[in-house]
Amino acid sequence: MKKQFIQLLAASSIVIFSHTISAAEYVIDTKGAHASINFKIMHAGFSWLTGRFNTFDGSFNYDKDKIQDSSIKVTIDTASIDSNHAKRDKHLRSDDFLNVADHPQAIFESTRFIEKDNGKLDIEGKLTLNGVTQNIVIDAIKIAEGERKNKYLAGFTGTTELVLKDFNFKKSLGPTSTSVFMELHIEGIRQ
Amino acid sequence: MIKNTSDHYGWLAKFFHWLTLPVLTLLFGLGLWMVELDYDDHWYDEAPYIHEGLGVLFAILIMVRLGWRLYSQPPKFSASLLIVEKKLATATHYLLYLLCILLCITGYLIPTADGRSLPVFDWFYIPSAGSFHPLQADIAGFLHHWAAWLTVCLVVVHGLAALKHHVINKDNTLRKIL
Numbered sequence: 001m002k003k004q005f006i007q008l009l010a011a012s013s014i015v016i017f018s019h020t021i022s023a024a025e026y027v028i029d030t031k032g033a034h035a036s037i038n039f040k041i042m043h044a045g046f047s048w049l050t051g052r053f054n055t056f057d058g059s060f061n062y063d064k065d066k067i068q069d070s071s072i073k074v075t076i077d078t079a080s081i082d083s084n085h086a087k088r089d090k091h092l093r094s095d096d097f098l099n100v101a102d103h104p105q106a107i108f109e110s111t112r113f114i115e116k117d118n119g120k121l122d123i124e125g126k127l128t129l130n131g132v133t134q135n136i137v138i139d140a141i142k143i144a145e146g147e148r149k150n151k152y153l154a155g156f157t158g159t160t161e162l163v164l165k166d167f168n169f170k171k172s173l174g175p176t177s178t179s180v181f182m183e184l185h186i187e188g189i190r191q
Numbered sequence: 192m193i194k195n196t197s198d199h200y201g202w203l204a205k206f207f208h209w210l211t212l213p214v215l216t217l218l219f220g221l222g223l224w225m226v227e228l229d230y231d232d233h234w235y236d237e238a239p240y241i242h243e244g245l246g247v248l249f250a251i252l253i254m255v256r257l258g259w260r261l262y263s264q265p266p267k268f269s270a271s272l273l274i275v276e277k278k279l280a281t282a283t284h285y286l287l288y289l290l291c292i293l294l295c296i297t298g299y300l301i302p303t304a305d306g307r308s309l310p311v312f313d314w315f316y317i318p319s320a321g322s323f324h325p326l327q328a329d330i331a332g333f334l335h336h337w338a339a340w341l342t343v344c345l346v347v348v349h350g351l352a353a354l355k356h357h358v359i360n361k362d363n364t365l366r367k368i369l
Contacts (some may be wrong), residue, residue, distance in 0.1 A: 044231075054325070079326060086304035087239065090328035091230070174231060 024063040026154055026188025028074070030056065034155075034187035037076060045176035051083030053106075060110075060188055062154055064145065070113040072123065074186075076106040096171040103131045111135075123158065130167045136160055138184065152190035159183050194263045200368050201263060207256040208368055212346075214249050218242060219343055243302060244312040250295035257288060269362035283349055290342040297338060300331035 028035050037056055043049040058074030079100040081092050093100045110125035123138040140158030147153075160182045164173065194201045200208070225238035268277050303309055303319035304327040310316050324330060356364035 079329075084305060086307070086328045087302055089305075090301065090332060093326075093329060171229070 024061050024070075025191045026060050026062060027191055028056075028058045028060070029153075029187045029189050030058075036185045037074075038183040038185075039180050040183065041173065041180040042177045044174060049083060051081060051089075053077065053080050054082050055080035058108075058186075060186075062142075062145075062188070064142075067113050067115045067121070070110075072108070072110045072125070074108045076108075078104055078106050078129075097169050099130060099170070103129075106130075108136075121156075121158075127162070129162070130169055132167045134166050136162065138182075140184075153187055154190065155185075155187040157183075157185050195266050198266050198363065198367065200266060203259060204263065204265070205368055207252065207259065210252065211249075211256075214245065214252065215342070215346070218245055218249060219339055221245075222339060239302070240310070240312075243298070243309055246295060246298045247309065247311045247317055249291075250299075253288070253291045253295065260288075266367050269356070269360075269364050269367075271360060271362045272356075272364075280352070283345060283352075287342065287345055287349065290338050290345065293338045294335060294342060297331040297335035301328045301335065304328040304331070 035056075037053045038050065039052065040048050040050045053076050055077035056074055058072065060070065060072035062070045062072075078098050079093055081089055081098065081100075083089055083092070092098055095101065106127070106129040108125055108127045110123050112122075112124040114122040114124065116122060119141060121138075121140040121142070123140050125136060125138070126133050127136045138158040138160045140156050143155040143157060145152070145154035161179050162182060163179050165178065192199075192201050193203050195204055221238055221242040225234065225242060228235045228238065268280070272280075299309060299317065300320075300323075303317075304322050306319045306321060308316035308318045353365045353368075356362050357366070
């Protein structure tokens with residue numbers, strides 16, 4: 001028993017300490033709110049309705065010399081949806097749409113980073129939203145990386161289009177609003 | 192007689208009491224119906240607009256009614272009432288007032304959670320008290336829904352109890368408020 005306990009302790013400490021070995025690990029700066037998850041969707045074909053998810057966290061691994069080894073994972077608190085309208089957000093959180101009671105989180109986990117010719121990135125990955133997992137691609141670009149105030153930062157921006165039908169929402173938002181356009185801005189602090 | 196006497200309610204109390212019935216019925220009906228409406232329905236915005244406006248008027252009615260209740264003592268219980276019946280009646284009436292107040296507060300907190308003022312038809316606005324919690328609209332909505340059902344159930348029990356006194360005990364309980 002005691003030997004197994006020590007082995008378990010040793011194994012877990014390797015997990016904890018190996019976390020800091022990778023120099024290219026970044027934590028998304030949600031404390032300073034230097035990241036945002038924004039969405040844009042048609043309002044019945046008349047105008048763009050925008051909003052964001054206020055609460056999320058994530059981390060990424062990035063090395064500019066080995067981009068293909070990069071990875072990112074972001075977890076979003078779906079109840080934090082904010083389109084600046086209390087009644088609309090209440091309806092969106094209900095089981096007609098986001099069903100946050102059953103699906104309090106949406107998660108994106110990358111599977112591949114592809115470097116394109118023009119410096120852009122295709123970030124392929126799995127998005128789990130409303131309990132449904134789909135493969136998506138984020139069209140991204142690194143803006144900059146470097147030292148700032150004794151920290152090392154790396155910032156990116158990306159867009160992707162999500163087809164609502166793919167995620168099995170109970171209600172539809174109509175024929176003019178079949179997709180939601182995501183605009184993602186993230187800044188990570190290297191650990 | 193406007194004021195209550197020792198064995199009969201005055202006409203103001205009676206007016207407040209009986210006016211509450213159609214107002215609550217309309218509010219409850221609107222409330223149940225409007226949350227099922229689809230986003231494309233014309234009534235999706237219109238029904239809540241009416242419900243909220245009427246809700247504020249109901250809040251005013253309750254406040255005035257409570258004020259009058261504190262000022263003009265209600266008539267005494269019928270002499271034939273058992274102690275347990277007097278206690279149940281008192282508790283029910285207090286609970287109904289409390290539920291109505293809760294309904295008004297929670298109802299107000301839903302649309303004002305984003306800082307927007309609440310329009311009472313096109314007459315005036317009730318300003319928002321701000322946002323107290325990111326899920327304020329949902330929590331207030333949940334409480335509002337259950338308070339509404341509880342109120343309706345209690346009103347039915349209250350009405351049946353009055354009928355029981357009138358038909359079975361043949362006392363003046365119901366007659367006091369007619």
